[in-house]
Amino acid sequence: MILEKKKMFNDFSASKGLRSTRQRDIILDIFLSTHQHVSVEELYLKIKSSNPGIGHATVYRTLKLFTEAGLAREILLHDGQTRYEHVVKGEHHDHLVCTGCNSIIEFEDETIEKLQEEVAARHGFLIKNHKMEIYGLCANCRR
Amino acid sequence: MILEKKKMFNDFSASKGLRSTRQRDIILDIFLSTHQHVSVEELYLKIKSSNPGIGHATVYRTLKLFTEAGLAREILLHDGQTRYEHVVKGEHHDHLVCTGCNSIIEFEDETIEKLQEEVAARHGFLIKNHKMEIYGLCANCRR
DNA sequence: CTTACAACTGAAATTGAATATCAAAAGCAT
C-alpha cells in the first residue's frame, strides 16, 4: 500500500525527469501517515517536528507534485485552508461535511456517478474529474 | 423578476433592522444586471465605472448580505476568485466547468438530488446545501 | 572520484483575496 504509493511517485518522478531528494521522501512518508483531509499547515507542522529544516514552500510544492502524480487530491472546503486527501487507485468518493463539528463523512454512490456521466454526455462534455460536497449536520450534531 | 429580487432584499433588510442605503441599491442593481458567476472583482470594477465612490469593502459586505437574503450564492471554483451567482427561488442547479475556456454550463438533475437525500439519510445526516461541480472539456474545447 | 550543471531548497519577500479598523457620513425614529 505505502510501498505502492512510493513506487507511483518514483515512476512519476522518473517520467518527468525529477530528482530524488531527502525532502520529498520525508514529505511523502509523513503525508502517507496522516489522516484523510489533512491541511497543508497541519502537515507542515507535523513535518517540522521531526525535520525542522524543511521549508514551507517545499511542502506546498511537493503536495502539488503528489497531486500531479495521482496520489493526492486537493480539497477546497469553505474554511480558507486547502486540504489534501489520499487517492486510492480505482476508488472514488465524495463528502458529507458537517458544519457543526467539521467532521467529514466519505461516501460512494455508483448511481450518482453514472448519472453525472449521462448529464455530461447530454452536453457533449468530457469529464476529467468532479467533486460533490454535501453540507449540513451529522447525526451527532443534529440533536 | 428584478423587482421581486429588490423586494426580497427589502424584506430581508426590514426583518434584520438593516438600513436602506444608496450603495446597497446600486450594488444590487448592478449585480442583477451581470451575467451568472460574476467574480467580486469584476462586479467591483463594473460598479466603480459608474460609481467611483463605492469601496471595495462595501461590495464584499453587501454580497454577503445578498447571500444571507437568499438572492445570491457563493461559488468557489479553483481559481482563487469567489464568484456569486443569482439564486432563482425554487430552483437549483449544478455546474459543468470547462477547464479549457472557463465557461460554465448549468444543469439540473432531479434524480441526482434525490439520491443525495438518500445518501444523507443513510448516514443520519441533515442536508443544508450542497455543491456539485464537474470539471472537464466542453463540446467546443474537445476538438 | 572529480567536475559540471541543472534541479532543488528554504528564508525571505511578495502577492492577492478577504477582513478588520475607525473616523466621518448617512439613515431614521422621535
Add this chain to the structure above:
DNA sequence: ATGCTTTTGATATTCAATTTCAGTTGTAAG
C-alpha cells in the same frame, strides 16, 4: 432639527499561497 446607531470607505492588516534567488544537492559524464 436632534440624537443615536448603522453604514461607509480609505487604509491597515491578515493569511494562505507563490515567487525570488543565492546557496545546496543530485546526477550523469569524464
